[in-house]
Amino acid sequence: MTLERVTVLGATGSIGTSTLDVLGRHPERYRVHALTAHRSRESLLAQCRRHRPAVAVLDAEEDAAWLRGQLAEAGLATEARAGREALVEVAEAREVNTVMSAIVGAAGLLPTLAAVEAGKRVLLANKEALVMSGALFMDAVTRHGATLLPIDSEHNAIYQCLPVDHRGGLVRHGVTQLLLTASGGPFRGWSRDDLVRVTPDQACAHPNWSMGRKISVDSATLMNKGLELIEACWLFDARPDQVQVVVHPQSVIHSMAAYSDGSVIAQLGNPDMRTPIAYGLAWPERIDAGVEALDLFRIARLDFEPADEVAFPCLRLAREAMAAGGTAPAVLNAANEVAVEAFLAGRLGFTAIGELVGRVCDECPVMPADDLETILEVDALARRAARVRLARQ
Numbered sequence: 001m002t003l004e005r006v007t008v009l010g011a012t013g014s015i016g017t018s019t020l021d022v023l024g025r026h027p028e029r030y031r032v033h034a035l036t037a038h039r040s041r042e043s044l045l046a047q048c049r050r051h052r053p054a055v056a057v058l059d060a061e062e063d064a065a066w067l068r069g070q071l072a073e074a075g076l077a078t079e080a081r082a083g084r085e086a087l088v089e090v091a092e093a094r095e096v097n098t099v100m101s102a103i104v105g106a107a108g109l110l111p112t113l114a115a116v117e118a119g120k121r122v123l124l125a126n127k128e129a130l131v132m133s134g135a136l137f138m139d140a141v142t143r144h145g146a147t148l149l150p151i152d153s154e155h156n157a158i159y160q161c162l163p164v165d166h167r168g169g170l171v172r173h174g175v176t177q178l179l180l181t182a183s184g185g186p187f188r189g190w191s192r193d194d195l196v197r198v199t200p201d202q203a204c205a206h207p208n209w210s211m212g213r214k215i216s217v218d219s220a221t222l223m224n225k226g227l228e229l230i231e232a233c234w235l236f237d238a239r240p241d242q243v244q245v246v247v248h249p250q251s252v253i254h255s256m257a258a259y260s261d262g263s264v265i266a267q268l269g270n271p272d273m274r275t276p277i278a279y280g281l282a283w284p285e286r287i288d289a290g291v292e293a294l295d296l297f298r299i300a301r302l303d304f305e306p307a308d309e310v311a312f313p314c315l316r317l318a319r320e321a322m323a324a325g326g327t328a329p330a331v332l333n334a335a336n337e338v339a340v341e342a343f344l345a346g347r348l349g350f351t352a353i354g355e356l357v358g359r360v361c362d363e364c365p366v367m368p369a370d371d372l373e374t375i376l377e378v379d380a381l382a383r384r385a386a387r388v389r390l391a392r393q
């Protein structure tokens with residue numbers, strides 16, 4: 001068997017560490033080419049000791065210099081590099097077959113696009129990249145012959161429930177609806193008044209999944225489900241009205257596809273991201289992910305309910321942004337990133353996240369999202385607009 005060489009973008013995060021866990025179980029199949037982090041140099045060093053990549057990337061030169069010293073002391077041949085260019089280079093490197101895109105937020109866009117344009121197998125966890133640049137991104141996948149495998153558990157589930165070649169729109173394959181499941185987050189059933197005093201630690205305590213802080217807040221506001229709705233539209237060529245959000249508190253069904261003959265196909269499993277990660281790594285084969293087998297008797301029941309878009313307006317805002325098209329999803333994403341950062345820093349209330357995002361979406365004109373320059377400009381513009389509003393609070 002030839003070794004697959006893998007770059008893990010965002011290696012020190014929740015998805016990154018789960019990816020390394022799966023890779024470490026299959027040394028006969030995979031070799032780590034590069035690992036990247038933003039500032040977590042100690043964690044990256046520990047990962048270099050364990051996985052011995054050819055390259056390790058940090059954001060700042062000062063951190064890369066520190067890492068270089070530590071690697072030399074440990075007698076490791078890993079090259080330590082810094083900056084955005086290095087991120088792009090390890091994503092498109094000739095010797096790399098597979099790129100795990102697990103940087104959080106807009107920072108993941110350029111290296112992920114670079115991997116797509118280099119025709120790699122791209123395991124897409126970084127949903128923000130697709131939300132920002134949907135049409136451009138999917139067009140690049142086709143033009144450069146990249147293999148795009150969704151890692152978000154919901155989209156990975158839908159991917160498994162659709163025919164192998166599902167291009168050309170859902171209707172063509174007899175699919176009437178995609179049923180996107182949502183746990184409902186830690187505040188399911190809470191009213192808008194209850195939500196006003198929510199703290200960052202409460203918002204990050206997800207009932208079923210252990211994740212990074214940004215996505216945990218997104219899950220609590222239901223913006224995560226909104227971003228996923230947009231992601232589903234691009235990945236599966238669906239209209240927003242063909243994607244129904246179904247709150248399913250047990251997070252056992254990861255999503256479903258409904259067909260015109262009345263069949264509904266679901267993918268089930270324990271809530272552990274190593275399942276979709278292993279699926280993406282090995283597709284079309286299957287490998288051990290280290291995930292405990294699902295015990296249906298222990299689960300005993302599965303519940304379903306509609307999402308509450310009054311208490312959680314972010315889901316509606318995302319649907320509206322997708323319907324508006326063009327740069328609207330990029331504006332939504334940028335405003336949300338600024339709002340979540342402010343909430344986590346204690347500078348914005350929980351319910352104010354949706355209010356701020358809604359105001360910025362109203363304020364920024366929608367333009368065609370035909371090229372990367374426009375998307376990056378709009379991203380910067382929306383961040384500025386959000387910061388101005390924040391400063392006025």
Ligand SMILES: NC(=O)c1ccc[n+]([C@@H]2O[C@H](COP(=O)([O-])OP(=O)(O)OC[C@H]3O[C@@H](n4cnc5c(N)ncnc54)[C@H](OP(=O)(O)O)[C@@H]3O)[C@@H](O)[C@H]2O)c1
Pocket residue numbers: 009010011012013014015016036037038039040041059101102103104105107125126127128151152153209210211212213214215273
């Ligand atoms: N966690 C999940 O279960 C899950 C499920 C589905 C989808 N996703 C998606 O996967 C992505 C990663 O989520 P996560 O929960 O793994 O996030 P996370 O735990 O916060 O990790 C983020 C990773 O990205 C790096 N990073 C952060 N900012 C960066 C920047 N400006 N430039 C370069 N690297 C940067 C971090 O490095 P440092 O450690 O140095 O900060 C870390 O390695 C997100 O887009 C999320 O929506 C996550």
